[in-house]
Amino acid sequence: MGEKWVLMKTAQTPTNIAVIKYWGKRDETLILPVNDSISVTLDPAHLCTTTTVAVSPAFQQDRMWLNGKEMSLSGGRYQNCLREIRKRAREVEDKERGIKIEKKDWEKLHLHIASYNNFPTAAGLASSAAGFACLVFALAKLMNVSEDESQLSAIARQGSGSACRSLFGGFVKWIMGKEDDGSDSLAVQLVDEKHWEDLFIIIAVVSSRQKETSSTSGMRESVETSSLLQHRAKEVVPKRTIQMEEAIQYRDFASFAKLACADSNQFHAVCLDTLPPIFYMNDTSHRQVLVYICWIISYVEKWNRSEGTPQVAYTFDAGPNAVLIARDRKAAAQLIQRLLFYFPPKSDTDLDSYLLGDKTILKDAGLEGLEDVKALSPPPENGSAQKYPGDVSYFICTRPGKGPILLSNDKLALLDPETGLPK
Numbered sequence: 001m002g003e004k005w006v007l008m009k010t011a012q013t014p015t016n017i018a019v020i021k022y023w024g025k026r027d028e029t030l031i032l033p034v035n036d037s038i039s040v041t042l043d044p045a046h047l048c049t050t051t052t053v054a055v056s057p058a059f060q061q062d063r064m065w066l067n068g069k070e071m072s073l074s075g076g077r078y079q080n081c082l083r084e085i086r087k088r089a090r091e092v093e094d095k096e097r098g099i100k101i102e103k104k105d106w107e108k109l110h111l112h113i114a115s116y117n118n119f120p121t122a123a124g125l126a127s128s129a130a131g132f133a134c135l136v137f138a139l140a141k142l143m144n145v146s147e148d149e150s151q152l153s154a155i156a157r158q159g160s161g162s163a164c165r166s167l168f169g170g171f172v173k174w175i176m177g178k179e180d181d182g183s184d185s186l187a188v189q190l191v192d193e194k195h196w197e198d199l200f201i202i203i204a205v206v207s208s209r210q211k212e213t214s215s216t217s218g219m220r221e222s223v224e225t226s227s228l229l230q231h232r233a234k235e236v237v238p239k240r241t242i243q244m245e246e247a248i249q250y251r252d253f254a255s256f257a258k259l260a261c262a263d264s265n266q267f268h269a270v271c272l273d274t275l276p277p278i279f280y281m282n283d284t285s286h287r288q289v290l291v292y293i294c295w296i297i298s299y300v301e302k303w304n305r306s307e308g309t310p311q312v313a314y315t316f317d318a319g320p321n322a323v324l325i326a327r328d329r330k331a332a333a334q335l336i337q338r339l340l341f342y343f344p345p346k347s348d349t350d351l352d353s354y355l356l357g358d359k360t361i362l363k364d365a366g367l368e369g370l371e372d373v374k375a376l377s378p379p380p381e382n383g384s385a386q387k388y389p390g391d392v393s394y395f396i397c398t399r400p401g402k403g404p405i406l407l408s409n410d411k412l413a414l415l416d417p418e419t420g421l422p423k
């Protein structure tokens, strides 16, 4: 194997947002959670990670570039994923190019990895979830690994817990498992992305800044100090998970919204019950954020009550960005009218760069340009006409989406096929 060939694979993987939250580990190294969690996978057409992995006898060491910058792979989480996937590598042959890699060769061969998130990294938009899922999925394809997605999810889990849920599309459950070695702590698909196609998701990005307390250290502190977390894990989540699975199965939006909002609120209550308290929804560098969050929550609750049945569910992860899930396009169009009425762009921002992702909803809402946004009248269910221009950085409109895919178009690869270095 003295030759200079480079063999590569490129994959694309979605992010996910939990509607029953994972918060707390029972094993820090293996990343084993204290409760089951359930998420919806977001359409990778709007939010995704692309990762190219390459192997060559010419590579001197394992190297990785994230968003164009070289980063260290020495961290335990990367090392655990690489070790677990290498263990499962099998023979690979490319007859056309005369390349053959025996199973035993994988231990000696080095890898180059380049990854790109098309959304802000480490800002509470689940970049670690899409990132580790994509890394494991792409390596599994390169190394001809025979394990299925659930088994791969147990490897991605060791990179970041929430990553295990990004191995599937649609609605996904991470089963906490019982075994000490973590072999039964893996993700399964509940339903695929076509099961509940009516849902429409709008993310209000308030802050793209890196958060002050990472999920990893935040949940560690909660496990150590919050008695509410113990109660949540033992008493609340087991029942709520069953109810949520049922709501998803029967597309029962009223139950879905009730459970998702309650679970997000309880997760943030656990953060407040932590010593010292963690204020994820109140980014201290952004004074208006708390006002905005309280406003969104009480507004959605008020609107849902005025309609008689829930139109929108809200959920917040470890950051101030609101994820709003509308029951259908009609509700989503009404929601975007309301959001743009109260949170219009600053005067120097155009609508095209203020609303990203699936822009078709603008047409449904009768909003072709900024003039239409300015002409919006105050929503009937809320007396206040106070506006907050500039509080939201931008909106991302998306839907439940599919799981990881392999990209066959070489032009989309992030590494040069000759050198194996970033393009």
Ligand SMILES: Nc1ncnc2c1ncn2[C@@H]1O[C@H](COP(=O)(O)OP(=O)(O)OP(=O)(O)O)[C@@H](O)[C@H]1O
Binding pocket: 049, 066, 115, 116, 117, 120, 121, 122, 123, 124, 125, 126, 127, 128, 129, 130, 131, 132, 135, 162, 214, 215, 216, 317, 318, 319
């Ligand atoms: N594409 C990627 N490939 C590999 N690792 C990634 C990738 N993107 C992010 N990561 C890793 O995940 C870390 C960010 O994870 P972190 O949990 O802090 O933020 P987040 O995932 O964006 O937010 P949250 O998990 O709270 O939604 C990065 O520092 C990096 O180590």
Ligand SMILES: C[C@@](O)(CCOP(=O)(O)OP(=O)(O)O)CC(=O)O
Binding pocket: 017, 018, 020, 021, 022, 023, 031, 037, 128, 159, 160, 161, 162, 163, 215, 216, 217, 317, 318
């Ligand atoms: C609030 C959450 O988004 C927490 C995600 O935590 P991470 O998966 O980022 O944590 P680590 O396992 O330590 O990497 C809820 C969720 O996604 O379920």
